[in-house]
Amino acid sequence: MHPPTTPFAPTAPAAHPLASDLENMQHALAQARLGASEGGVPIGGALVDKEGKLLGVGRNKRVQEKSAILHGETDCLNNIGRLPASKYAGATIYTTLSPCTMCSGAVVLFGISRVVMGENSTFVGGEDFLKSRGVEVVNLDLVECKQLMKDFIDKYPEIWNEDIGEEDT
Amino acid sequence: MHPPTTPFAPTAPAAHPLASDLENMQHALAQARLGASEGGVPIGGALVDKEGKLLGVGRNKRVQEKSAILHGETDCLNNIGRLPASKYAGATIYTTLSPCTMCSGAVVLFGISRVVMGENSTFVGGEDFLKSRGVEVVNLDLVECKQLMKDFIDKYPEIWNEDIGEEDT
Numbered sequence A, B: 001m002h003p004p005t006t007p008f009a010p011t012a013p014a015a016h017p018l019a020s021d022l023e024n025m026q027h028a029l030a031q032a033r034l035g036a037s038e039g040g041v042p043i044g045g046a047l048v049d050k051e052g053k054l055l056g057v058g059r060n061k062r063v064q065e066k067s068a069i070l071h072g073e074t075d076c077l078n079n080i081g082r083l084p085a086s087k088y089a090g091a092t093i094y095t096t097l098s099p100c101t102m103c104s105g106a107v108v109l110f111g112i113s114r115v116v117m118g119e120n121s122t123f124v125g126g127e128d129f130l131k132s133r134g135v136e137v138v139n140l141d142l143v144e145c146k147q148l149m150k151d152f153i154d155k156y157p158e159i160w161n162e163d164i165g166e167e168d169t
């Protein structure tokens, strides 16, 4: 498994995950599986507003669209399009993998209140930065998210390294 | 003028800017002007590699493409497409305005070595985060970049607030 690439402390698995978080993560996981079926990096995202309404979903499109910036979270935000600040406030973004520094920065920029991740064993992103800016961070530690990443990285280690800005080793 | 929205310390204007930085900023500035002519948020970006070769340019496309994530820097990185980590190392990203937390996070993710901004009087983004991660940050403090933003914000304050995740006041 690829070791975490940042010195940040990973968020511990949630002892008592909310049923609504486990449910909403399924939207992100479905996107990750769709990405896997396309030969892409299998990471998905979903944004749910403060009333619990699904605003949109997205997935990593490095392979599919040759994009360096469409991650699960940013593709989700892009698919949703323009929103006023009030729609992001109180919202939760679901991502199957710990959000990278770019996606964490997007969460802070738009004032999204919560980040719920599928796992952070494969990679640790900007979790500390999010917490330092008042964002709630939850780790569901789901085996199905880890397995998707393991299968992908075993097969395409060079694409994964490219996605996280690392040199092949 | 819109006040800086983060508590971060703005980078002081460079006392002795490099001629190459002033020259390369013209690529970003041309994009910002093109964005203004399209009715868009007038912020442009350009990526120049360690040999001084222009890799690509981009501009904020919130208005033009109804995109929440295409800023000058991210649109530039997206237009360039997939690159190995070695191409970002030593590269400089030029942006007409201080990079927001999302774009700063993208710079850190990909290991871009330098950020040169046109100004940070209008807005202060993730400059401190960049420096804390070893990125060189330069502020050219250019009046033409400030004027483009002033003209836009005077005309469309609500679009600018939306772009930086702020409520209209």
Ligand SMILES: [Ca+2]
Pocket (backbone or CB within 6 Å): A164, A165, A166, A167, B085, B109, B110, B111
């Ligand atoms: Ca790197």
Ligand SMILES: [Ca+2]
Pocket (backbone or CB within 6 Å): A085, A109, A110, A111, B164, B165, B166, B167
């Ligand atoms: Ca805000």
Ligand SMILES: [Zn+2]
Pocket (backbone or CB within 6 Å): A071, A072, A073, A099, A100, A101, A102, A103, A104
């Ligand atoms: Zn990301």
Ligand SMILES: [Zn+2]
Pocket (backbone or CB within 6 Å): B071, B072, B073, B099, B100, B101, B102, B103, B104
């Ligand atoms: Zn930005």
